[in-house]
Amino acid sequence: MPKVKSADGSAIGYETHGTGPLVIVVAGATQYRAVDTDTPKLADILARRFTVVLYDRRGRGGSGNTEPYAVNREIEDIEALIDALGGSAMLYGMSSGAVLALEAAASLPRKVTRVICYEPPINTAQSKDDAFSDLAEMEAYKARGDGAGAMEAFMLSVGTPPEHVEGFKQSPQWAAYAAVGTTIAHDFRILAEATKTDMKARWRGIAQPVLVVNGDQSFDFMAAAADTAAASLPSATRKTLPGQGHGPAPDSVAPVIIEFFS
Structure with a gap:
């Protein structure tokens, strides 16, 4: 399993599928390669057009973690993958990984070119x-x-x-x-820090195109969460996938990714 060294020295394990423009999949809470069966299926579909990177977020599976944890360390992990594999990338983030993808887009404007956020769990009812x-x-x-x-x-x-x-x-x-x-705890910190201040102000520098997607069979608050995320971004569009929940079927979400990233 190949690895890249992040800025703090942590080794980040990853795998690649296919050839073409670089797409990095940013996982959500509890999600990593040892337990995730759907994302490799998605990668196989996307691999016909893209180089798809699946990686274990720090502290999971094949990736290390150097304490103390900080959200910026995870952004550095994404940057290390981008630098090692081509210099620029599009990000597909799922759940809390969608919020991390937005944070990376804000921090790496020249290296992250487009972002798809699937159901960023921004619960507007939570203080x-x-x-x-x-x-x-x-x-x-x-x-x-x-x-x-x-x-x-x-x-x-x-x-x-x-x-x-x-x-x-x-x-x-x-x-x-x-x-x-x-x-x-890492995912909870990503969400807490992203929502502690006005998100429009926090993400106003994200000039890259962003697509925010939700499934119409997901948790009740996810549609409002997706609307909130999209409204907080300068260049976001919205899409709802019929018949999909918080974990969309690979063959349902793949055409959306292909269209937006092509």
């Missing part, structure tokens, strides 16, 4: 104080090294029925998810 309270809870799990506890708390917080969580904890897949549970 800034609540966002930082949730962050503090996840950082407490991280400080204790309790990835399993963090994963369970996260699943319950997004509405997974308790009996389903208990069943999942008995499954063979649980260990792989619990192994990255402490990194959920």
Whole structure:
């Protein structure tokens, strides 16, 4: 598995599919190559036109992490991938990874050329104080090294029925998810920092074209979240995918990505 060295010395593991303009997929919370089966299928479709990069965000799978964590470290990880693989890239970010992709676009205006955000989870009903309270809870799990506890708390917080969580904890897949549970704090920090100030002011420098997408079968707040993200950006367009939830089917989202990135 190839790796690049980020600015702080952390090794970031990745893989590439196909040839063509560079597209980096920025994963959301709990998502990494050891457990993610849909994103490789998406990469295989996109590989007919693009060089698609799948990477483990820091602290997950094949990627290291140097403490203390900061959102800028994750932007540096994306920059290291871009520098190693071509000098410029388009970003497809999913869930909290969509917000990270926007933060990278703001910080790397000459290296990030276009962005697609799939369901950035900006909950407009949540106060800034609540966002930082949730962050503090996840950082407490991280400080204790309790990835399993963090994963369970996260699943319950997004509405997974308790009996389903208990069943999942008995499954063979649980260990792989619990192994990255402490990194959920990273995603909560990305969201808390991005929404703590006026997002229009924060992202006013993003001149790159951005497409914000949601599925019409997702969590109730996702359509409003996508609208809020798009309204906060200077050059954003909106699209809703019929029949799709928070994890869209590869063959449903691929045509949207191909059209916007071509």
